[in-house]
Amino acid sequence: MKELGSSYFEYRKHKTDFKTEVIAGVTTFLTMAYIMFLNPVILADGGFDFGGVFTATILSIAVACFIMGFYGKTWPIGLAPGMGLNAFVAYGVCLGMGHTPAEALGAVLVAGILFVIISLTPIRAWIINSIPKSLKLGIGAGIGLFLAIIGLEIMGVVADHPVTLVTLGNLKSPIVLLGALAFVVMCVLEKLEVKGNIIIGIIVFSAIAWIFGLAEFKGVVGSIPPMTHLFQFDLGAALSASMATVVFTLFFVDFFDTAGTLTSVANVSGKIDSKGRVKDIEKAMLADSVGTVAGALMGTSTVTSYVESGAGVKAGGRTGMTSIVIGLLFLACLFFAPLATSLPKEIDGAALIYVAVLFVRNIVDIEWDDIAEAAPAVLAMIAMPLTYS
Structure with a gap:
């Protein structure tokens, strides 16, 4: 694998090596591992099967990372079910609008196919440049506030x-x-x-809850939960x-979230050319949409x-081998379903609030x-949590 990576990913050209890519x-993986625990919790509230989503989450991460890598x-780049979008599906589409998980998955599929089509055409660049930066930031912050209230x-x-809702x-x-203490500690650790x-x-805080009898510990490893939602989408309804x-x-949120993430990573990894264009962004966006x-x-x-x-880029990651390592590490977690079901929801909620902070803090870049x-950005921010959508 080491030799294959050296020739395929051209380590010398990108000034990296196999060891650095693995570390990256x-x-x-460590910075995004929380998603395999939070995603099933959120989607289960919308009527999805917890175990089925746990398995689907890990396998979809692996597949997406392998596509991005190769x-x-x-x-x-690491890819996974997006925070905010999962909340929209569970609380907005399923609970708020009354759609079934199959109908919601159908909508996700159609949006993904639309993303694939646009990623293959010149329309991609036009769409990216057509939305004002402040509105994009306001939408991101609105998603953060939506996550915070959840x-x-x-x-x-x-x-x-x-009366007061x-x-x-x-x-x-x-x-x-x-849970409140867990949130504080997460912030301190980032600092x-x-x-x-x-x-x-x-x-750590789930372990404290288990030790003091505040939550039930169901074990660490077990059999892989069946994929209850595999191919269970309603395309007609979608x-x-x-x-x-x-x-x-x-589509809108995924498209611009991806474009923003890729641009920020490109800035760190030196993938911006002399004209300010991101190199090979079309490949990354196509991999994301697939x-x-x-x-x-x-x-x-x-x-x-x-x-x-x-975080991985700052650790030296420069090629798709980093993505492949991320995918392999998530695959190794397939047997951790009992651990996922043992986590207290209050600790999950603390993590969700922390992620919300990460979404909201970018409002500093809005042209106030x-x-x-400023007005469209603020309206986008406050509408999402207040309308629960």
Whole structure:
């Protein structure tokens, strides 16, 4: 594998080597490993089978990373079901609009196919440049606030109220307080530049909950859960007029999230040419879009490029071998389903709130002095959490 990688990925040309690529892959894996635990939790709330989503999540990550590695071979990118998009599918499409998981997966599939088609045409560049930067940032922040309110509800910090819609939950509950402490520790670990701060926080504080009897420990390894949603999509419903906005939303967010992630990674890895264009971006976007199609077929929400890939790039990752290492590491986690079901939802909620912070902090780049830029961004931000969509 080492020799194959050296010739196929051209390590010398990209000033890297096999060892560096492996270290980069491990680094990115640690920063995004939380998704294999959070994605099943979120989609299960929308009526999906927890075990089936757990398996689909890991397999879709592996397939998408392998495609990115072998086809987009100059991109050290990790891909997985996107946070925000999974929440939209579970809480917006399934719970809010009353669609079944099969209908939701059909919409994800159609959006993925649309992404594939556009990635193969010159329209791609036109779309990327047509949306104002501030609106893109506002949409990203809105997704973050949407995740935050879901995380607070999962934690038990807020609860339903018939008059005010939401109210404070039971803040005296030991497990709620433990979740709050987990969130604080995740933030502190990032400040200390500790890699894998989210997964460390989830595992450590879940262990504390198990030790003190605040949550049930069901084991670490077990059999691989069956893929209950494999090929279980309703394409007819997805192509109906009532699902048009859902398909557009899934495509829109995935497309611009991917473009933004690839651009940020390109800046770090030196993939911007003298004219400001990103080298080989068409290959990376096509690999990303095919990953979404594969994920929908397996039974999970939209697969997208992860901004956490920047951690691996900073560790020296420069080629698709980094992506392949990420995929292999996730495959090794297929047997951890009992561990995933043992994690207290309050700790999962803390991780979700932390991820929300990562989404929201980019609002610093909005042009606040220009009302034409600021107003649409703010409206996008506040509409998502308040409309729960």
